[in-house]
Amino acid sequence: MIEIKGLSKSFISKSSQVNALKDINLQxxxxxxxxxxxxxxxxxxxxxxxINRLEEPTEGTVIIEGKNITKLGKRELRSSRxxxxxxxQHFNLLNSRTVFQNIAFPLEINxxxxxxxxxRVNELLEVVELVDKKNAYPSQLSxxxxxxxxxxxxxxxxxxxxxxxxxxxALDPKTTKAILNLIKKIRKEFNLTVVLITHQMEVIKExxxxxAIIEAGKIIELNTVEEIFARPKTxxxxxxxxxxxxxxxAEIIYPNTLGSTVIxxxxxxxxxxxxxxxxxIREFNIDINILSGxxxxxxxxxxxxxxxxxxxxxxxxxxxxDWLRKQDIDLEVIWNG
Numbered sequence: 443m444i445e446i447k448g449l450s451k452s453f454i455s456k457s458s459q460v461n462a463l464k465d466i467n468l469q470x471x472x473x474x475x476x477x478x479x480x481x482x483x484x485x486x487x488x489x490x491x492x493i494n495r496l497e498e499p500t501e502g503t504v505i506i507e508g509k510n511i512t513k514l515g516k517r518e519l520r521s522s523r524x525x526x527x528x529x530x531q532h533f534n535l536l537n538s539r540t541v542f543q544n545i546a547f548p549l550e551i552n553x554x555x556x557x558x559x560x561x562r563v564n565e566l567l568e569v570v571e572l573v574d575k576k577n578a579y580p581s582q583l584s585x586x587x588x589x590x591x592x593x594x595x596x597x598x599x600x601x602x603x604x605x606x607x608x609x610x611x612a613l614d615p616k617t618t619k620a621i622l623n624l625i626k627k628i629r630k631e632f633n634l635t636v637v638l639i640t641h642q643m644e645v646i647k648e649x650x651x652x653x654a655i656i657e658a659g660k661i662i663e664l665n666t667v668e669e670i671f672a673r674p675k676t677x678x679x680x681x682x683x684x685x686x687x688x689x690x691x692a693e694i695i696y697p698n699t700l701g702s703t704v705i706x707x708x709x710x711x712x713x714x715x716x717x718x719x720x721x722x723i724r725e726f727n728i729d730i731n732i733l734s735g736x737x738x739x740x741x742x743x744x745x746x747x748x749x750x751x752x753x754x755x756x757x758x759x760x761x762x763x764d765w766l767r768k769q770d771i772d773l774e775v776i777w778n779g
Contacts, residue, residue: 443470443471443472443473443506443507443603443635444468444469444470444493444504444505444506444603444635444637445468445469445470445503445504445505445506446466446467446468446469446470446492446493446502446503446504446505447467447502447503447505448465448466448467448501448502448503449463449465449466449467449489449492449499449501449502449503449504450463450464450465450466450499450500450501450502451463451485451488451489451492451497451498451499451500451659452500461659462485462488462659463485463488463489463492463499463659464658464659464660465502465660466489466502466659466660466661467661468654468661468664470635470637471635471652472635473629473633473634473635474635474636474651474652475625475626475629475636475638475649475650475651476635476636476637476638476650476651476652476653476654477638477639477640477645477646477649477650477652477653477654477667478490478637478638478639478640478653478654478656479639479640479641479642479643479646479653479654479655479656479682480639480641480655480656480657481641481657481678482641484656484657484658484659485656485658485659485660486639486640486641486656487607487608487639489639489656490605490607490637490639491607492504493506493526493603493605493637494511494522494523494526494528494605495511495512495514495519496528499512506522506525506526506603507602509522524552524599524601525599525601525602525603526601526602526603526604526605527596527597527598527599527601527603527604527605528596528604528605528606528607529589529592529593529596529604529605529606529607529609530592530607530608530609531607531608531609531611531612532612533580533585533588533589533591533592533612534592535580535588535591535592535595536580537579537580537581538579539579539580540576540577540578540579541567541572541575541576541577541578541579541580541583541591542563542567542576542577544580544591544595545563545566545567545591545594545595545598546559546560546563546598547595547598548595548598548599549562549563549598549599552599562598563594563598566594566597566598567594569594569597569628569631570590570591570593570594570624571590572587572590572591572594575587575591584617585612585613585614585617586613586617586620586621589609589610589613589617589621590621590624592609593621593624593625593628597628597632600632601634602633602634602635603634603635603636603637604625604628604629604634604635604636604637605636605637606625606636606637606638606639607639608639608640608641609621609625609638610622610640610642610645611640611641611642618644618645619648622645622648622649625638625649626649638650643682643683643685646667646670647667647671647738647740648741649741650667650741651666651667651741652664652665652666652667653665653666653667653670655670655676655678655679655682657676657678662676662678662679663675663676663678663679667740667741668710668740668742668743668745670683671683671708671738671740671745672708672709672710672745672772673708673772702751702752702753703751703752703759703775703777703778704733704749704750704751704752704775704776704777704778705749705750705752705763705773705774705775705776706747706748706749706773706774706776707746707747707748707749707750707766707771707772707773708745708746708747708771708772708774709745709746709769709770709771709772710743710744710745710746710770716769718746718748718766718769718771719732719748719750722762722765722766725762725765726754726758726759726761726762726765727754727755727758728752728753728754728758728759728762729752729753729754730750730751730752730753731750731751731753732748732749732750733749733750733751734747734748734749735747735748735749735750749776
């Protein structure tokens with residue numbers, strides 16, 4: 443659906459050059475919700491804005507359904523952009539226009555007749571559950587309602603792709619969850635491909651099928667959300683995931699008992715709900731002290747996380763570790779006494 447090849451973007455001034463993106467290569471599948479996460483300044487906003495050429499790449503190509511949009515002239519680009527809706531962190535509504543008029547705006551620009559516009563806008567008001575706010579102005583709306591208007595406006599031209607640029611960052615947690623549920627609903631209802639950027643791992647967890655982690659303009663990790671949560675490979679991924687866990691491992695003081703080992707266990711799906719610890723104790727001559735743990739409920743599965751202290755002789759501990767690995771449980775030694 444979307445193929446990004448060798449994409450780079452540099453911002454050049456008289457005194458300096460900033461390389462915001464460096465050789466980005468991505469393939470985003472039709473119908474998926476693809477997340478891009480990174481800290482402020484990582485390059486994620488620049489990346490998403492190259493997809494519809496709000497930012498012009500310095501090098502590389504962006505191909506959408508076989509069409510190289512980096513080669514399009516202005517007229518062809520305007521036509522292609524009709525198939526790419528976009529929503530922003532700060533809504534970008536026209537304050538002098540009503541909810542109805544804001545949603546109608548892109549249809550007016552594209553020359554649709556009054557009856558077609560009215561029918562389409564009324565349909566979208568139903569979708570975003572704002573029928574009763576039809577004649578209200580943005581100043582009369584909550585943040586969540588404003589974002590619903592922005593989503594409806596982005597859908598006006600019946601796009602194939604929806605780009606979400608920090609779409610929930612300005613919202614409280616409850617409203618964020620409602621907007622994410624709406625995005626999942628419209629993805630299914632309109633068969634959309636959604637590209638979503640965020641600095642919040644909670645958003646990725648709630649919404650996305652796959653995720654790319656960007657740092658200093660480069661993609662440093664790319665996988666399904668399940669695999670990233672269960673088996674993060676980079677320190678950045680691990681930091682994002684640990685941030686949302688109820689127990690912050692950075693604050694845990696590891697016991698310095700002689701002959702003990704502290705390990706982190708991560709496991710997917712049904713394994714996340716099995717009595718792993720009681721089985722370990724029953725099968726092997728070891729003692730276990732649970733330091734922290736939780737279960738992340740993702741879109742299609744669960745990921746369990748446990749930080750435990752294991753005490754016993756080396757041979758028995760190694761047997762227990764072998765048994766854990768055979769259960770398809772990811773095991774990382776954090777501390778060895």
